[in-house]
Amino acid sequence: MQSPSESDASSQTTPPRLFKYLHSDRIDVLEACKICFSSSLNLNDPFELKPPVRLYESDESMWAMVDELLPALIEETLAELPPPFRNQATKRQIESRARAQLLSKDNGFLKILKELTPALHSRFNQVMENRVGILCLTEKPDDILMWAHYACSHEGFVIEFDPESVFFNQRRSAKDEFRHLRPVKYSNVRPSLIFDNADMKAMLTKSEHWSYEREWRMMVDLNDATTVLSVHEKTYHLFEFPSSCIKSVILGARMPQAIRAKFLELIGENSMLAHVSCYQASTDDVLFKLNIDPT
Structure with missing residues (x-):
């Protein structure tokens, strides 16, 4: 599987593939075709959606x-x-x-x-926390750190999405800043959100510490969620998506065999996922890199 890691996240041209890292217990994303758009309260960056105003x-x-x-x-x-x-x-x-x-x-x-x-x-911060949800995707399916941080130390999996799917372009007007994919910029300076213009760069800028993630994001109104769950005093907003926008699934290099078998069974037997390719990540014998090969 060819890695798209050389593409440029600063470009406005949407990459042909985007990826989501997930823990292995999130197999429900594939089963139910619902994915979480996170409130800033549930994200690991304390600066998220909190620009100077x-x-x-x-x-x-x-x-x-x-x-x-x-x-x-x-x-x-x-x-x-x-x-x-x-x-x-x-x-x-x-x-x-x-x-x-x-x-x-x-x-x-x-x-x-x-x-x-x-x-x-x-x-403003209160409104952002309660109303704005973010789906974070990346251009890179083979980043060792992201597999460690977001895919349960390589025991999880990665979903490859088709950015051309209508799910990722739900703008209600040409000026709609939400409901479509946007590239994240990286900077050492926090841009301000300025109310006398329509510049959204403050909502799409993160510290350079996160630049390795090469993130693309989609923001939505959390009130539009398909399902709302409360788990351990946190609220999660799930949005239904068409199974057709899944292109492939990559299983982690450390995924336990029993869980791997469950994924393979789901992808092999669910007619809604018949078009989905399945890949296996493994550690390279010579380099500090991951190889991604068909299962």
Whole structure:
């Protein structure tokens, strides 16, 4: 099986194959064709979906917005005054007082924004935790660390998905930032989520420590889950997917024989999985690498 590990996750072109590492006890993903989209509370990265929050990209953009809104506010104020006071001198006075108020250190616009930001940040984090689910996939089926971390120390398995499946492209409009696959970027700097533009890079950026994962992700509204489970005080949201988007299954190099037999039986006897190829991972005799061969 050819590894796609040389493809570039920074490209917007979706790779021809994407993979999900799983523990061996998650055979239910194959049996029920339901997969978990995780809340950030259940992910191992404490920075996940918790970007710094800013209302405006810069002071310049903030004041540009003020300058855009101020003329209309001044005209509204003038319209409320008696006719004799509706003149240019009064208009200049109103504008001068408005700008002085906005710049006031005690109760000006900047002070109000500064006070609002922590509350806004807290509320944003709460909404992200409760509403946004992430499915994390990777370009690499043969990464030794990911087999160790996410596939039960090589006792688990990997599912190969077809990124072209309609399941991975459920956008409701051209501007929909959710319900389709996106590449994750890696950086040492945490990008801010800025409310005065539609840039989603803060939701798609992780520390460079995670760059070996070469992740692609799909975000959804957890309220759309097919099934919701509570296990050990954690909540898991399962989403049904068509079996046709599974291309292959790779069994781990340390998968116990009894569990391996169960997987082979399921793939061999379930008509919904008749198209699925099955591979076996094994350790190379010379190099620190995994070989992935047909079973």
